[in-house]
Amino acid sequence: MIPDKDTCMVYHATNLFHANIIQYKGIRLDVQRQLTDFGKGFYVTFNLVQAKKWARIRAAYPQISPEILNQLGISKVQYFNHPDTKVPAYIAYALNLKQLRQLKGKAFPLPHETDWPDYQQSWKSFVQDCRKGKQHHYEYVYGPVGGGHLTNPNEVKASDTKDQLSLNTPKATRCLLKLQVVVLKSEEETSxxxxxxxxxxxxxxxxxxxxxxxxxxxxxxxxxxxxxxxxxxxxxxxxxxxxxxxxxxxxxxxxxxxxxxxxxxxxxxxxxxxxxxxxxxxxxx
Incomplete structure (x- = not known):
């Protein structure tokens, strides 16, 4: 569940190129992907380990919105060849939960929580709709990450360990404070x-x-x-x-x-x- 406190730390996984853009240009909701678990939004997690894993994946398989490249005045070749594109990084924020709770939101429990069985089917339907492009009117959505994304949408299932918070409106993203970019060190060489x-x-x-x-x-x-x-x-x-x-x-x-x-x-x-x-x-x- 969302922590019962006024503020807490959350993390956004990305690469250093994107992290620097967000740090100096801000969050652009219009360029976020549409067909995601909770719809178009800026995604963060309370789980730092999860963020680090995703940062390495995002750096290994980089993509960016053409609109951002147009804003920066650089080509896709320059982006793919930029030294920061392959560098995993995450952004740490202080999330103002008190401010967030004043917005219209939807929160699903996680699978290990006692009330999960009551929400499991509604979570599944919500995620399926969002992946098909159906829009919702919540300013934020919290819940487990969808796992086993097989081509059959009926196969969607909730991750037991991974959570996500989608900030879907400018009001929601303004609940993020004290941005800090953290670059991940290279993984130790395997013997x-x-x-x-x-x-x-x-x-x-x-x-x-x-x-x-x-x-x-x-x-x-x-x-x-x-x-x-x-x-x-x-x-x-x-x-x-x-x-x-x-x-x-x-x-x-x-x-x-x-x-x-x-x-x-x-x-x-x-x-x-x-x-x-x-x-x-x-x-x-």
Missing amino acids: KKSKIKQLYNHVRSLKNARNNENLFLLEIRDELMKIGNLTYQQAGKILQSSSVALQFDSTLMHEPPAYWAFSILYGTHKLWHKEYERYITGKGR
Whole structure:
């Protein structure tokens, strides 16, 4: 649940390039993604560990709104080649909860809380609607992160450990105070023995058809075939050589398989978020 206090710390995961823009230009709600769990908004979490994991993913697979690049007067090539784009960072804020509670909001309990069973279905329906582009009229929404984003929307389920707070209006974002940008240090190099063990475990997981990671990768392969008009063999080969498969992290499962298919196909060659959302809503098919 949202902490019962007047202020607390929250975190927004991103890369250093985005963090600097937010620090000096402010938050732009109009350029945020639409088809997310709680709709178009600026997302923060109370969970610092979660923010750090997402920061590394956002830096490894960078994207940005073309409108921001136009505002800055730089090209997509300059963005992708900028040294700050690949640097993971998060923004720490002091959140004025007293001010936030005065706004029109919606809060779901987390799965480990006793009243979760009463809200589970309504959370699921709310997330499904938001992912389809249906708009809501709340100024903020809080609840668990959607996990297992398989292409079948009925597969949506709540994460047991990850939370998110979507600030959907300027009034809500003004509840964020005392911004601080924190750059993440490089992860310690894994020993040779650990790398071999990781590779062995990865191969085992790929051979296990019942493994969630493997099933998710198979969903990505199917999306690669549809989006890229590829054969089964072509899609499988591209997937196997991608960083999504080679450096798989369960955190990736909080974006739909189609999202990672677009990432694999277009990577840092184009800005594909809008094309991805058209595809999801059926307009791009």
